[in-house]
Amino acid sequence: MSDEQDINRIKIVLVEKKRSNKWLAQELGKDPATVSKWCTNTTQPDLQTLAKVAALLDVDIKDLLWSTRS
Structure with missing residues (x-):
């Protein structure tokens, strides 16, 4: 993990799926x-919104989060 405060991987998954922030918005x-x-991990979406993001990007919600295990 690059930074202790990086909780979600939304930006990375958007790039992998060739989608933009604007599209997601x-x-x-x-x-x-x-x-x-x-x-930018300045703020975090709530879990309900994160579930919607996962569905839109066709990924498991766990794919949008950094693992807390090493």
Whole structure:
């Protein structure tokens, strides 16, 4: 893990799926600035929103989180 505060992997998974922050914001009906904050780990989405992100990106919700185990 690059930084102790990096909790989610949304930005990485978006890149892997060739999707943009703007696309995700539109799909969720969220402000692009909000999604940007999630991607930089400035703030975190709630679990319900994270589940929606996982469904939109067709990944397991665990794929959006950094493992807490080494």
